[in-house]
Amino acid sequence: MQNRQVLIDNLPEGKLRESDYKIVSSELPDVKHDEVLIKTISFAITAGTRAGLQGSASYAGAPKTGIVMNSTGVGEVVESSIDDYPIGTKVLTQTGWQEYSLQKPQNLTKLREGIDPSLYLGPLGINGLTAYFGLLEVGQPESGETVMVSAAAGSVGHMVGQIAKIKGCKVVGICGNDDKCSKLKDELNFDAAVNYKDSNFRQNLKEATPDGVDIYFDNTGGMILGSALFRLNTGGRIACCGVVSQYDTNTPEPGPKGIPGLLVNKSIRMQGFLVFDFAEKYEEATDNLVRWIDSGQFQVLTDELDGLEEAPRGFVDLLAGGNIGTRIINVIS
Numbered sequence: 001m002q003n004r005q006v007l008i009d010n011l012p013e014g015k016l017r018e019s020d021y022k023i024v025s026s027e028l029p030d031v032k033h034d035e036v037l038i039k040t041i042s043f044a045i046t047a048g049t050r051a052g053l054q055g056s057a058s059y060a061g062a063p064k065t066g067i068v069m070n071s072t073g074v075g076e077v078v079e080s081s082i083d084d085y086p087i088g089t090k091v092l093t094q095t096g097w098q099e100y101s102l103q104k105p106q107n108l109t110k111l112r113e114g115i116d117p118s119l120y121l122g123p124l125g126i127n128g129l130t131a132y133f134g135l136l137e138v139g140q141p142e143s144g145e146t147v148m149v150s151a152a153a154g155s156v157g158h159m160v161g162q163i164a165k166i167k168g169c170k171v172v173g174i175c176g177n178d179d180k181c182s183k184l185k186d187e188l189n190f191d192a193a194v195n196y197k198d199s200n201f202r203q204n205l206k207e208a209t210p211d212g213v214d215i216y217f218d219n220t221g222g223m224i225l226g227s228a229l230f231r232l233n234t235g236g237r238i239a240c241c242g243v244v245s246q247y248d249t250n251t252p253e254p255g256p257k258g259i260p261g262l263l264v265n266k267s268i269r270m271q272g273f274l275v276f277d278f279a280e281k282y283e284e285a286t287d288n289l290v291r292w293i294d295s296g297q298f299q300v301l302t303d304e305l306d307g308l309e310e311a312p313r314g315f316v317d318l319l320a321g322g323n324i325g326t327r328i329i330n331v332i333s
Contacts, residue, residue, distance in 0.1 A: 003028050005068050006097035006311050011053060016319055018312040021069065021097075029102045036080040038103050040095040042304075043073030044121040045315050045327045046155055047219075048242055068096040069311070072126050073331075074117040075101070085110075092120045097311045099331055115290070122300055122326040123159060123289050126275055130241060131159035132285045133278040136167075138239040138271050139215040143168030146209060148228055151219035152193065153180040155326040156241060160217045161190050162298050169215075172208050174224055176321045183324060188299055196224055205231065217241060226256030232268055240272040301325025307332050 002025040009022040031037050049070060053063050073095030077085050082105055085091070092109040095101050111117055115124070122128055134156075141147055147164040151157040152173025161171045161184065173184045173193040181193035192208035194201065205227055212233040218225050221243030232238070263270060278285075292298035303323045305314045311329050318327050 001028050002026065003098060003100045004308055005099070006308060008053070008063075008065050008067055008069055011063050011065060016050060016053070016316050018316055021312040023309060028100055031079045031081055031102065033081055034104060036077050036082055036085050036103050036105070036108070038075035038091065038093060038095060038101050039078045040073050040075045040099055040101065040331045041090075041117055042121060042328050042330045043071040043095050043097065043311075044125065044127065044155070045071060045311065045318055045329060046127065047151075047319060050315075050319060051243075068098050070094060070096050072121065074111065074120050090117055092125060097308065097329075099308065112286075112290075118302060118304075118328060119293070119300065121328050122155070122302055123293060123298065124286055127155045127326055128159055128289055129278070129282060129285055130275040131156045131163060132289065133275060133281070134239045134241050134273055135160050135163050135215070135217060137278060138273050139217060139237050141167050141169050141215055144170075145214035146170045146172065146211060147215045147217065148172045148174065148209065148213045148231070149217040149219070150174045150196075150224045150228070151242075152184055152190070153324050154219065155323070157217070157219055158184070158188060158301050158325055159298075162188055163292075164215075165189050166292060166297050172205075172213070174205075174220075180324060188301075196227075202227060212236075215239070218243075222253035222256070226258065229256060229258040229262050229268075232262070232266060234266045234268075236266060236268045238268065238270040240270060303327045304330055306330045 004025050006021050006023055010020045012020050074092050075095055077087050077089040080087055090111040093103050093107050147169045149157045149160045152161055153175040161173055164171045170191045173190045174196050176197055178195055181195055184190040184193040194204045194208050209231050213231045214233055214236055216228040216238045218238055218240050219242045303325050308331050314327055
């Protein structure tokens with residue numbers, strides 16, 4: 001039996017291209033002691049993995065060609081040497097862009113019974129946990145405050161806004177087209193949404209935040225971060241999650257004006273974080289997220305493509321803003 005894989009063929013200069021990847025077939029690996037073979041069901045495509053191709057994400061290691069593109073996915077155990085992971089067990093792991101992967105038990109998370117596996121690629125996976133901890137632990141919102149989130153229709157942003165609403169906050173989303181703005185307001189209950197590509201963006205943002213901004217959840221960096229800085233209230237907090245404006249280019253936007261001056265003058269706290277910082281609280285967060293989903297307070301947005309071969313196109317399109325919610329590749333073999 002063969003294992004189809006998507007390999008990184010070229011390290012991109014400038015924007016990522018579909019041709020930077022190639023699809024190959026290889027022999028399935030042998031399962032040794034303390035290993036399991038996972039058949040991938042689906043995996044998520046996220047903007048943050050683009051940073052790994054630049055070498056700007058230290059946790060991802062140095063960028064390399066000739067290796068499987070990394071991603072978090074859900075899969076099923078099809079061969080096992082571990083009693084705790086019998087055949088048929090469904091797990092969350094770093095599947096990468098491939099049909100099968102060999103895994104150690106320390107890299108596996110068992111999926112809860114009765115829960116759609118795809119939820120572990122959105123609200124119950126890295127994206128949802130990033131939104132949860134970035135807002136609640138770093139941003140520390142209080143009811144009545146105004147939360148602003150960039151890339152608000154993306155895999156993390158749309159969940160940040162919903163959690164903020166659950167916590168009683170006013171929520172303003174920033175995204176790249178009017179259709180996304182409408183979806184945020186009409187379907188996800190955002191109080192306002194502003195298109196950053198509109199020529200009147202700064203004025204529109206001012207009108208959407210008449211009382212200023214208390215918490216800014218930053219997924220983009222660049223110009224949008226700069227605009228947010230000038231809307232932040234005294235004592236405001238910035239949760240730095242990602243810098244998508246700098247991922248898919250070799251000419252990133254310069255750092256915004258106002259740092260450190262505005263931070264000092266307004267006593268603003270600006271903090272970066274990684275979701276792994278909060279690993280000991282994953283179960284508690286998952287319990288809350290499941291409860292919110294079951295109660296209807298939290299809407300799950302997924303953007304699904306079928307077939308491993310769709311991954312390169314789906315990634316390029318995502319980086320251009322083509323997705324709404326979590327982009328998932330369903331592996332069909």
